[in-house]
Amino acid sequence: MTGWAYVRCLNGILAREGLRFLHQRERFFGALVRPLVWLFIFAAGFRSVLGVSIIPPYETYILYEEYIVPGLVAMILLFSGMQSSLSMVYDREMGSMRLLMVSPFPRWYLLLSKLIAGALVAVVQVYIFLAIAWFWGVQPPPLGVLLVFPALILSALMLGALGLFLSSVIKQLENFAGVMNFVIFPMFFASSALYPLWRIRDSSVLLYDICRFNPFTWAVELIRFALYAEVNWLALLGVSGALLVFLLAALYGYDPGRGMMRFKQGG
Amino acid sequence: MTFEPVSALEVSGVGFAYPRRQVLEDVSFRIPPGCFCVLLGINGAGKTTLFSLVTRLFLCRTGSIRIFGRDLARESHGALGDLGVVFQQPTLDLDLSALQNLKYHCALHGLRPGEMRPRIxxxxxxxxxxxxxxxxxxxxxxxxxxxxxxxxxxxxQPRLLLADEPTVGLDVHSRQAIIDQVRGICADRGVGVLWATHLVDEVQASDLVLLLHQGRLLYQGSAEGLLAETRTESVHAAFNRMTGAAEAA
Structure with missing residues (x-):
């Protein structure tokens, strides 16, 4: 296999994920409506209830809408990562995952390609959301909108890798509802997506510590700083480390010696 | 000194167990290049598990599998490149077109755009x-x-095709068309075929037959040899006699 063969394989997987995304319009609108509801309705309602003091990267008082946009961006990435893992479980049950796995390319490369494809699809959704938010009055510096791209990719890969790992553990599609309750919601609410962590510390120090070590918080903060053309090095380190851990766990989960053992047993 | 031609598929002493259930036990056979080989067995005999091992969906821990001389565990890239697979479960992406599905497969094998289009x-x-x-x-x-x-x-353009019960659920005409097509490919292009089925009427006299039952290979040889060994006149009767004898034992 030459290097170009690897590129063609990646291209093929990107094209397939892109086409699937285009063909599943409901998935696209669903992914977009969720954060928009939070932005248009939830943020409007809580604007006066939740005051936000001046905290980095913000240099002045901001509206609540502006505060939650990075959290909603991360929310899109989180749901997209989980959607992607849902489709892996579906593909596995339907059999199309087998096609991917019998390709002569190394398994780690195939899974990584699938992860990259999922991340790119998620980032497209984020930019559409940011464009709508712009018209709603949430206007980060244009340079930040550009510079946030690598932060989005890294966060999307991290959350996608988590989804990939979960898909290797989940035996059936029906079990996926549990992921919503035990992974997505706790990750989202125990983070700095909707409220600054100092507000949580005022209520519970334990919860504050949990939020601080939640990889989703790191993703939110990485995106928040990048949107304002700054780098949160701690968050960058956290997201990179979490990506590595989740990716290794996913590769272990899909190892033919164990992960695939979970496939439906056949005659 | 004689040189034995390399086998399209060589399975040696393969065993496999799910938790609390042994599915395959000491399975060994060889398929020469260009040979049509029928893997015969009732549902639950271990055919799909054997396919999962040969396609490396499952890791073969007991025994070894070689595809055109390449060890699947150590040279999986080269070995899988020589392999074409039709799974028992449909694996097409229903939301993509026929063309897009084929392009996707070409990408998964690293084919160049120039060679992809004419082949498709x-x-x-x-x-x-x-x-x-x-x-x-x-x-x-x-x-x-x-x-x-x-x-x-x-x-x-694989040199070995694995087909796991590809005719299940098809009407008589579609089924016959598929079988004829694969037999044609085997004869014309010299592609070795491992055809798993529980439908004994898909066996022809010239085929190499592997009879798998309860995870063990009860017979391997020509279809004619199977009839002679069991002193029966049809593959169906031979199959029943062999599997019945195995269960009685």
Whole structure:
């Protein structure tokens, strides 16, 4: 296999994920409506209830809408990562995952390609959301909108890798509802997506510590700083480390010696 | 000094167990290049597990598997490149067109765009789906989908084709068309075929037969040899006699 063969394989997987995304319009609108509801309705309602003091990267008082946009961006990435893992479980049950796995390319490369494809699809959704938010009055510096791209990719890969790992553990599609309750919601609410962590510390120090070590918080903060053309090095380190851990766990989960053992047993 | 030609598929002492259930036990056989080999066994005999091992979906911990001399555990890239697979479960993406499904497969085998298009056109023509290339797979009939899967499995020009009960659920005409097509590919292109089925009427006299029952290989040899060994006149009767004898034992 030459290097170009690897590129063609990646291209093929990107094209397939892109086409699937285009063909599943409901998935696209669903992914977009969720954060928009939070932005248009939830943020409007809580604007006066939740005051936000001046905290980095913000240099002045901001509206609540502006505060939650990075959290909603991360929310899109989180749901997209989980959607992607849902489709892996579906593909596995339907059999199309087998096609991917019998390709002569190394398994780690195939899974990584699938992860990259999922991340790119998620980032497209984020930019559409940011464009709508712009018209709603949430206007980060244009340079930040550009510079946030690598932060989005890294966060999307991290959350996608988590989804990939979960898909290797989940035996059936029906079990996926549990992921919503035990992974997505706790990750989202125990983070700095909707409220600054100092507000949580005022209520519970334990919860504050949990939020601080939640990889989703790191993703939110990485995106928040990048949107304002700054780098949160701690968050960058956290997201990179979490990506590595989740990716290794996913590769272990899909190892033919164990992960695939979970496939439906056949005659 | 004589040189033995390399086998298309060589399975040696393969065993496999799910938790609390032994599925395959000491399975060994060879398929020469260009040979049509029928893997015969009732549901639950271990055929699909054997396929999962040969396609490296499962890791073979006991025994070894070689595809054209390449050890699947150590040289999986080269070994899998020589392999075309039609799985028992449909593996087409229903939301993509027939053409897009074939392109995806080409990408998964690293084919260049220049060699991809002519092969896809030829494959669609052979499958009788040239007119339906842009239709979503969802709109195709069961027989058409199976033909498309077969065409897809051959796109990268494998030297060994594995087909796991590919005719299950098809009507008589579609079933016969698929069998004829694969036998033609085997004869014309010299592609070795491992054809798993529980339908004994798919066996022909010239075929190499592997009879798998409860995870053990009860017989391997020609179909004619099977009749002679069991002193029966049909493969069906021979199959019943062998599996019945195994259960009695």
């Amino acid at each position: 056109d030829a494959a669609l023509a052979v499958a009788g789906l040239a007119e339906r290339a842009k239709d979503k797979v969802r709109a195709l009939s069961g027989g058409q989908r199976r033909r498309l899967e077969l065409a897809r499995a051959l796109l990268h």
